[in-house]
Every structure is written in structure tokens, then in C-alpha cells.
Amino acid sequence: MDLLLNIAVDGIAYGMILFMIAVGLSVTMGLMRVVNLAHGGFALIGGALAHWLGAELGLGFWLAAPLAIAGTVLIALPLERVLYRRIYGFGELQQVLATIGLTFLMIASVNYLLGSTLLPIELPPALRQTVDLGFRQLTAHRAAVIVVGLVVIAGLWGLLDRTRFGIRLRAAVDNRDTASAIGINTSSIYMLTFALGAGLAALGGILGAELLPIDAYYPLRYMVLFLIVVAIGGMGSILGSFVAALAIGVIETASRYLVPDLATIVFFGFVILFLAVRPRGLMGSA
Amino acid sequence: MLRRYGSQYAPAVLMIAVAVAAFFAFPFNLAFLTRILIMIVLVLSLDLVLGYAGIATLGQAAMYGAGAYAAGLFAIHVWADPVAGLLIGALAGAALAALAGLALMRTHGLTLIMLTIAVAQICSEIANRARDITGGADGLRGIRMQPVLGIWEFDFIGRTGYWYAFAVAAVVMVLLAVLVRSPFGLSLRGIHQSPERMLAIGAPVYWRRHAAYTLGGGIAGIAGALTAQITQLVSLETFSFALSAEAMIMLILGGTGRLYGAVIGTVIFMWVHHTAAANDPFNWLFVIGAMVLAVVFFLPTGLISLPPALKRLAKGGRHAGS
Amino acid sequence: MQGLEVRGLSKRFGGLVVSENIDFDLKPGDRKALIGPNGAGKSTFANLVTGILAPSGGTIRFDGQDIGGMGEAHRVKLGIAKTFQITTLFPEMTVRENLRLPILEREGRGFRMFRRASGDAAVEDEIGTLMAQFDLGPLADRPVRDLAYGQQRLVEMALTLALKPRVLILDEPAAGVPSSETHLITDAIARLPEDLAVLVIEHDMDLVFKVARSIVVLVQGRILTEGTPSEIAGNAQVRELYLGGGHD
Ligand SMILES: Nc1ncnc2c1ncn2[C@@H]1O[C@H](COP(=O)(O)OP(=O)(O)O)[C@@H](O)[C@H]1O
Ligand SMILES: [Mg+2]
DSSP: OHHHHHHHHHHHHHHHHHHHHHHHHHHHHHHHOOOOTTTHHHHHHHHHHHHIIIIITOOOHHHHHHHHHHHHHHHHHHHIIIIIHHHTTSOHHHHHHHHHHHHHHHHHHHHHHHOSSOOOOOOOHHHHSEEEOSSOEEEHHHHHHHHHHHHHHHHHHHHHHHSHHHHHHHHHHHOHHHHHHTTOOHHHHHHHHHHHHHHHHHHHHHHTTTTSOOOTTHHHHTHHHHHHHHHHHOTTOHHHHHHHHHHHHHHHHHHHHHOGGGHHHHHHHHHHHHHHHOTTTTTOOO | OHHHHHHHHHHHHHHHHHHHHHHHHOTTOHHHHHHHHHHHHHHHHHIIIIIITOOOOSOHHHHHHHHHHHHHHHHHHTOOOHHHHHHHHHHHHHHHHHHHHHHHTTOOHHHHHHHHHHHHHHHHHHHHHOHHHHOGGGOBOOOOOOOBTTTBOOOSSOHHHHHHHHHHHHHHHHHHHHHHHSHHHHHHHHHHHOHHHHHHTTOOHHHHHHHHHHHHHHHHHHHHHHHHHHHSOBOGGGGOHHHHHHHHHHHHHHOSSSSHHHHHHHHHHHHHIIIIITTOHHHHHHHHHHHHHHHHHHOTTOGGGSSHHHHHHHHHHHSTTO | OOSEEEEEEEEEETTEEEEEEEEEEEOTTOEEEEEOOTTSSHHHHHHHHHTSSOOSEEEEEETTEEOTTOOHHHHHHHTEEEEOSSOOOOTTSBHHHHHHHHHHHHTTOTTOOSSOTTOOHHHHHHHHHHHHHTTOGGGTTSBGGGSOHHHHHHHHHHHHHTTOOSEEEEESTTTTSOGGGHHHHHHHHHTSOTTOEEEEEOSOHHHHHHHOSEEEEEETTEEEEEEOHHHHHHOHHHHIIIIISOOO
16 A cells, blocks of 8 residues: 555656656657757756756755746757757658757767766755655655646646647647648747747756756667657647656556566656557547 | 760769778777678668668667677677577577567558667667676677688778678678669668558558568677677667767768768768767867757758769669660 | 449547448449549548448458458458558669569568669569659659659659559549649559559549549548539539639
8 A cells, every 4th residue: 555655656746757858859759850869958958057057056945946947948948049950841850960960069068067976956945845645655856756746737728728829839739730720820939839848848847957967978868768758649639748747657657666676667668658649648549 | 885884883883982092091099990790780681671761760779789690699699699699699689680670561651660669778688687698887808709600700900801891891781782773672762752652552561661661780790790790899888879970970960861871971970070079078069069950951862962073873774774 | 343442431530420321332343433522522421432441330241252451451462452542662662672672572572682673674663664654754763752743643643553453443643733744644544454443533523524433522530422524514513512612
């Protein structure tokens, strides 16, 4: 019983992190049809900035984290303008290559500036304490991750369902030619969406640093993990990413607890079988 | 007629000439030159899979590593004959590709790319866990090969290794040159250019892709077996993502779907790597990242289409039949 | 029965009904046209018959055999072939190579690895004959990507014919072809083998009236009526449809 609860809590928290990082990837892939292998790089940049602001400049977590997210967005915006915009029309292979190249540059830059060692992000005392749920102790950090994850999906839901931006975004995902034909400025939608995705990745990178430790090789190490969330959820589907991220979080955590020696193999085995049966994922359309 | 054969065989003659020249020009770098030859075999396998059949993969290292471990284990426990070991490596690579391909060939695009990476990671994990058999993170050691064909001993300087690798690369190249001009090769190009049309002419696209992936896996397995035999060591690195990615970069750098592009891309990439990078892997990442972006934006069809003369040469090789 | 026999065929995409209870026959030697406004479900019908889409209900028989559950490639082997509404060829290959592929597939040689694709004299002769039939000879060694759209449509017809089909479906063969070149398409259809069963989906009424001996009108996934060209031309509902609104 305790074991099951542990798996559930850790798995869900882990899933929330995966969701925050991967959702931007899913939406940009559904929208811009770009195979972006560099997305994890934004989580790295967020985490690296938070580390630098905290450990080197001595800022507190509550200041460092938002600044790091803002900094990541500020880096993502010109990247979208200068680089990504040019590869939207390219073939799949060229996109893969370009975004691998970008990933390498991100890794090399972080290493050049901060070294290749672990870049820890110190949590504030408020997040380090434990919360007593009556039947179980829970670190505030895990609880916060779960709450933030829920806030993010609720926020995205509201954004897509209730705002003009959301309506345009959905129209553009469904059919970008029609969308631009009826006067929707797809170019600014692309940019805003991309920046939003990068910002969420940074958030996930910072909050998830305990589970997915930050160092220069981060984007390569976890590339497959993030891509799995997108592929299983179905490209372009926010709800799909959410369900997939939670399922993956729980399954991976469970296999770590139950079959520690075979965890990776069991986990990947599940993923391959699932995608062989449903190549388009849970909620994928195109 | 003469002219046609002239342009068809000129690249082959040129390559042999370069290989001989390199042997005498860099007698102390034979190990490096041999690595280039092995990479050429791996990149050729990728050209079949990705360049001709259009199967986007970032996991060719899976079959390379499978071939390397299979050949290494075979040499240690069964028989240290190099050629037999190559066959075992080819079989291992092909078997892995055939098995994984059953699932992979059902998917496309991003999902396919991701799964190819995942398969290589699973292999790496298995090799890591099976420490008793594979040596785990320490690598597989103790490979001692018998002389090639019972005649040529592997020597300290690597002369035998060099010519052995060259011979294997040449055989693979010739085999692929025959293959890509065959009905099978034509159908792979057809699938690459229009899978809808291939289905609509009644071709079993899934099985055709599966066959291409399996063959490519076999050739990657040969490349892996070569590494195991010549360096006498197999490490988990043989499965690494970096290797798959670099192979893809070499192929696209040279130009896909031409065979000679694979050779040129590999040579140039490895040479840049050798001179620019060697001691600082992170600096190397700067170079490679910039190089990749430059290729994507300025040379989308690869170096091979840069000089018109080379281009004519490549076309001569490619369309000689029509 | 010889030929194609469709009964009660229906297709839904989610809640959208695109084909509804369609009955349709096509016999050897038939020259039928399928017309109807954009979005009526014509291409969908063609895709159901060729196996690109799976039906939601109804049966498709060919020479009496139920083929409704068969894959696309399998139906091609039985002799059902089609050209696409948007030209679907091998763009980087020459005209000759585009024709070589279907012949090799038809002969079941697609897995041969150690012979030259261009090495079989009988195959090359057949390619030559096909090119002559469609006046493609001068273009033989040009990549089809470089051809005019009308010429590409001809290549696609030749390619499809290379499969030696018994049922040929042409999905809007003249769409996108400049009107000065439509006669090429019309002539090519007129020269198709006599005993071939042909279904032409088309918007161009001139072409339809030139090639079809029977016309089926499809509206919102249902067959509105079927008749000879003169019956259809005189049908008030059809004229309403084509003159009153959505003609493009
Ligand atoms: N794959 C699909 N998914 C959803 N709707 C489709 C699909 N294919 C076609 N449709 C819809 O079915 C209807 C009929 O399409 P189609 O058969 O192409 O018409 P036509 O060829 O007569 O112009 C259209 O409303 C179209 O939007
Ligand atoms: Mg249509």
C-alpha cells in the first residue's frame, strides 16, 4: 500500500515535469510541423540560468526562477525569428539536422560558460519541508510540482479555450493555410507559441532538477524521454501530452521501484509496443 | 559505351588510388585511416536506409553495436577467424534490424526517429546490464583475431587492419552499387519519393522498407564487426546517439542517395574532427554544431553537388542505366 | 458478375457522412463518369474502391469476390488501378523510370537485388510502347518534375496502364491542366483499351460528355441519379446543381 502510494506520488510529480517540458514541443510540432530535437535545450537553459542566478549571484529561488524563465524566453524569441522560421519549410531530415546542430551549440555554450559539472539548483526552505497528509508524508517540493503542473494545464486550457490567441492558435493548428487566408497572422502566433513552449520547458527544467539533474548534456540525455511524451500523446495535442506524460511518469517510476535492473528495458519495450500498435499516439491526427 | 563505363568506373579507380596514396602518405596514421574506412561502411549502410529508402533514423549505431558485440563474442568464445566474424556481425545487425523493424517500419516522421534512438538506448542498456557477458561499462576485452584468410596477421602498425578494412569497404560499396541499380533499389527510391504511388502500383511498401532496413542493419553490423576485430575492443560507445548522429551528419554533408556522397562526407567530417577537435570534446561540439547548420542552410544537397564536375560524375554513376 | 459491384457502401469521418448507401456497377468496356460538386465525396468513393480508405459499411465485389477488406496493393494485383486527383508520381525519376517501376512490380520483381532494373529487354520494349501510346517518347529521359502538368497527367495515366488494370479510375484527370491541353487527356482516354472498365471523375463537362457513355451524379455522398449523357443534360436537378451554384 505504501509502495503504491509512493509510486503514485513520485510518478505523478515526475509526469508533471515531463508534461511542462514536453507540451511546448508537442504544440510547436503540431503547429509548425518542425521536428525539433533541441527543445530540451530550453529546459537546460532555464535550469542553467537558475543555477547561475542562485549559486553565483546569490539570488533567492523565488527571484532566480522567474528571471531564469524570462531569460529563456528572451533567448528563444530571436532563435525562432532567425533560425526556426527558416527551417519550417524544410524537409524532415534537414530539420533533424539543424536542430541537432543547435542542440550541440547549446551544450557547448553551457559548458563553455558554466563547465560540464552538475548545475544544482538549491530549493528554498519552504519547498524542502515535509507536508503531513495524515496518511503520508510528502515533501513540499513534490506537492508544489503537482500543483504547478495542474495550474499549467488549467492555464493552457483557459488560454486555448477562452482567448482570441487560443482560437487563432487552434485554427492555425487545424489548417495553417486557411488560417493565414482568413487573415490570422500565423507568423506572430508561431513566435508566441514557441516562446511559451520554451518558457514552460524552462519552468519544468528548474522544478524538475531534482529528478532530471541539470548539466550541459541534459538535452541529449533526455531527448528521447521528451520525444516519447510527444509521440505517445499525439503531436499537437495538449491533453494527449498531459495524459501521456502522467502515464509515462507513473510507468517509469513503477518499473524503477519494482524491477530496478530492467527498468529502462521494460519502459522502452512498453513504448515501442504502444507506438507499433498506435503509430499516431493517443490523440494524434495527422 | 567506353565513355559510359569510363564515367561509371572513374570514381572507383579514384578511390582505390586515394586509398593507396593515403597508405604511403600517412604511414603513422593508419589507425585513424582505418577508422575512416570503418565509418564509411557505417555511413554507406545509412545511405541505403536513409538516402535511398528514405527511412529517417538516428539509431544506426544500434546495429553497428550489435555487430561489434556479436563479432567480439564470437571471436572470444567460438572462432577468431575474421571473415567468419564479419558474417556473424552482419547477421547480428540484420537480425536486430529485422526484429526492431517490425515495429519501427509501422511508424513515420518524428515517432520513427525517436524509436530508432530508443532501440539503440535499449541495446546499450542491455549490454551494460549483461556485465558478465559483455564486460558492461568496461567494455568487451580480450579479442584476439587469427590472420585474415589464414594469411595476413594483424600487425602492430595496423597495415593488415587498413587493407582488410579497405577490402571490406570496397566489397560493400560494390554490393550496394549493384543493389541500388536493381529493381529493388529502384523501388526503394520510389518509396522515398512517393509511398502513395508505390502502394498504388501494388508494391508491399512495408515489407520493402523492412527489407531495406534489415539489409542496412546487416551492413552496419559488418562495420561494427570490423571495429571489434581491428581495435580488439568493444565499448558501450558503439551504441551511442552521438555515433548515429555523426553518421547522419557525414551522410548529409556528402550528399544522400549517391554512395559516393557517403564516402566524401565521411572523409571530410573525420578529417575535420581529427584536426579541429581531438582533445576537447566540447570545442568539437561548437565546430560540429556550426558545421551542421552551415550544411543545412548553404549546402542542403551536400558537398557533392558543390563542384559541377563532381556532380556530373555522380550523375554518370547514378543514371548510367537509363 | 464480371467487373465491379458496389452495394450499400458508406463512409463516415467521425460524424461526417461522406458516402451514404452507394450502389454502383462497372463492367468491362464501360465508360462511366462520376460528377458532382466539390466535397460530394467523389474522391472518397474512388479511395474506398481502391482500398486507400476502409469503408464504414457496405460491400465491394470484384468479379464476384468480396474485396472490401483487402489492402490497396492486393487490389492492384487483382486489376484495380487509379490516378490521383493531385498528380502522384516519382518526381525525381525520369519518365522511363516512372514507367519501369509499375511494370517490374506487376511482374513481381520488386525484391530482385542483383540484376539491373533496366536490364530486361521485354520490359524496356513495353515502356517504349507505352510512351508511344501517350506521345511521351521525346520526354523519356527527363525527370517528371520538370514536365508540364498536362504531360505529368499523361505520365500518370501511362504508369497506371502499365499495371495492365481491368478497372481504371481517373480522379479528375484534367484538373489543373490548362484548357489548351485538355484535348490531350480526352484523346488519351479515347484510346484506352476497349475492354477496360473506366470510371472518370471529372468537373470538366466537355470532357465528360466526350468520353462517358453513362454518368453518375453524386451529391453529399448520395447518388442523385444515373443516366446517359443526354438524360443527365436534360435533368433539371443536375442543371440546377451545376448552373445554380457550386460550379468551379
Ligand atoms: N481523411 C479525411 N478526413 C476527414 N474528412 C475528409 C477526409 N477526406 C475527405 N474528407 C471530407 O469528405 C468530404 C468529401 O471529400 P472528397 O471525397 O475529397 O470530395 P470530392 O472529391 O467530391 O471533391 C469533404 O467534406 C472532405 O472534407
Ligand atoms: Mg476530389
